[in-house]
Amino acid sequence: GAVVSQHPSWVICKSGTSVKIECRSLDFQATTMFWYRQFPKQSLMLMATSNEGSKATYEQGVEKDKFLINHASLTLSTLTVTSAHPEDSSFYICSAWGGRGRVYGYTFGSGTRLTVV
Amino acid sequence: GQQLNQSPQSMFIQEGEDVSMNCTSSSIFNTWLWYKQDPGEGPVLLIALYKAGELTSNGRLTAQFGITRKDSFLNISASIPSDVGIYFCAGQLYHTGNQFYFGTGTSLTVIP
Numbered sequence A: 001g002a003v004v005s006q007h008p009s010w011v012i013c014k015s016g017t018s019v020k021i022e023c024r025s026l027d028f029q030a031t032t033m034f035w036y037r038q039f040p041k042q043s044l045m046l047m048a049t050s051n052e053g054s055k056a057t058y059e060q061g062v063e064k065d066k067f068l069i070n071h072a073s074l075t076l077s078t079l080t081v082t083s084a085h086p087e088d089s090s091f092y093i094c095s096a097w098g099g100r101g102r103v104y105g106y107t108f109g110s111g112t113r114l115t116v117v
Numbered sequence B: 001g002q003q004l005n006q007s008p009q010s011m012f013i014q015e016g017e018d019v020s021m022n023c024t025s026s027s028i029f030n031t032w033l034w035y036k037q038d039p040g041e042g043p044v045l046l047i048a049l050y051k052a053g054e055l056t057s058n059g060r061l062t063a064q065f066g067i068t069r070k071d072s073f074l075n076i077s078a079s080i081p082s083d084v085g086i087y088f089c090a091g092q093l094y095h096t097g098n099q100f101y102f103g104t105g106t107s108l109t110v111i112p
Helices: none
Strands: A004-007 A010-013 A019-025 A032-038 A044-051 A067-073 A076-081 A090-097 A112-116 B004-007 B010-014 B019-025 B031-037 B044-049 B055-058 B061-065 B071-076 B085-093 B099-102 B106-111
Touching (some): A032 A076, A044 B099, B044 B071, B071 B085
Antiparallel strands (some): A004 A019, A032 A044, B031 B085
């Protein structure tokens, strides 16, 4: 149980285009999803927290207009990197939190490697 | 975001040796978690700790939630080659939206 699916696992896009990353909780309802960014050999940096049906809360320094987050259902959150530039190239990882018992609390997706050329 | 300091930054050990790493914060956390991450993958939960002083084991792994709620440590006994990877601690703050904040990571290399 407590499986989080993230798609795509990798994507290459041209500078200036937008990319959408999906995060799905497969066997539980995720009231909250978190989006992280990780540069090579560095830790995971929390970008934003999204609660189903409400606007995402962004961490300081994260541009909300550039990283659009939508949490339209209890099983799906999406992160759209708009007008991507090479400096946006990174490993993006989502985490889903069920909030209904600890066993569903701490599951991560497998990550999306974004390369902007 | 919150700053969690993890040490050591990297470790090179012989197979069979024990490993110890710790994580400290200036903030009080409600939950401490330990993850392992392999290259190109998302973190995988190893141990979750829910109250101060708690000591929990998962096979050869043992972790403790510090009594000040500002620190935690992870021990790995009798290391094996598959223990290689990056280990992260993470703290969760319930009152600010359940966010997890990650430590700086410990890179573990096990020499056969």
